[in-house]
Amino acid sequence: MLKVYGDYRSGNCYKVKLMLHLLGREYEWVPVDILKGETQTPEFLAKNPNGKIPVLELDDGTCLWESNAILNFLAEGSEFLPGEPRLRTQVLQWQFFEQYSHEPYIAVARFIQLYQGRPAEREEEFKVCQVRGYKALKVMEQQLNRTPYLVGEHYSIADIALYAYTHVAHEGGFDLSGFPAINAWLARVASQPRHVGMLD
Template identity: 60%
Template sequence: MRIYGDKRSGNCYKLELLLSLLGKSCEWVDVDILKGETRTSAFLEKSPNGKIPILELDDGRVLSESNAIMHYLASNTPLLPSTPYTYAQVLQWQFFEQYSHEPYIAVARYINLYLGLPDDKRAEFESKQAGGYRALEVMEKQLKQTPFLIGDTLSLADISLFAYTHVAHEGGFDLSAYPAIRNWIGLVKEQQGFVAMQ
């Protein structure tokens, strides 16, 4: 298998972290979005949406969307619960990550880290702060009740949300008011096989 991605991207890091936690390896192909490498005809042939990460299987089939790839890689492992309700809880948090968390925290980080917070993007950067803090409040409320997002053990839900949350400060978010999130970040980092974002 082969992953095309950028290891600074939270959506790509999810896969790197998951594979490491599972003790699996995969060939990695670096893709630079700022150089237009996701818009080449060769890349678009693999992924018409022109986004990373993508997973290319040995038989040439391709999966896109980080959370879908995570489900494929974690199939039949303890990181993906098998009971209908807990499985749905994982999906609930992953949908939350894509619709209520990533559009604010990840986009603010992209503007600041990748683009260098140019003047013409400052208003957009600032507009992301309120939504990002709302997402953090939702996580904090849950993590005050359970050490991980769906209970006492790590799941794909945690990996999906850890990716951008633990570097939220790079998007201008201050986690000092979120002790449960900070504790959870520490718990994830203590997991056997944990690998830091490059």
């Protein structure tokens, strides 16, 4: 059986959990506490030398890491990853956007506020995250004003990748009330068959 090493509160881990539920795949969840240093043990580093979650362990013991790479692996051959090269590239485009322009600000602001209680020594960083996070949300809003999902008419792993931290952006101090297209998209994603919540 597949094993997922992760933290339920992590958006990156949630991507993998959501994908597995959408596919109806069975898996075992192995909790890992990053705040206790559990990703830095020799045992964990043998699974992911980069010392981060999530990690997907396959039946043969092979371990895959980086959440968006795992999404691509799991979605191969499914409705969630288009086969047509242009559309597939657009999925990758949004996944790269998520990791470089969205997650470093939306997720980090959430970590500073939710996990750390917004300490004074990180206040300037928090403010930078707000500015750059809102910039990323505006990019999403522009696309979602044109199409129901990030890559056209069909729900894909591009949406899963960006839903993970966008739907909890308020926990990092972001106000989504000015983003009607994003809010409509969040509702569409949550209404998908076999959808599961972050903490379910």
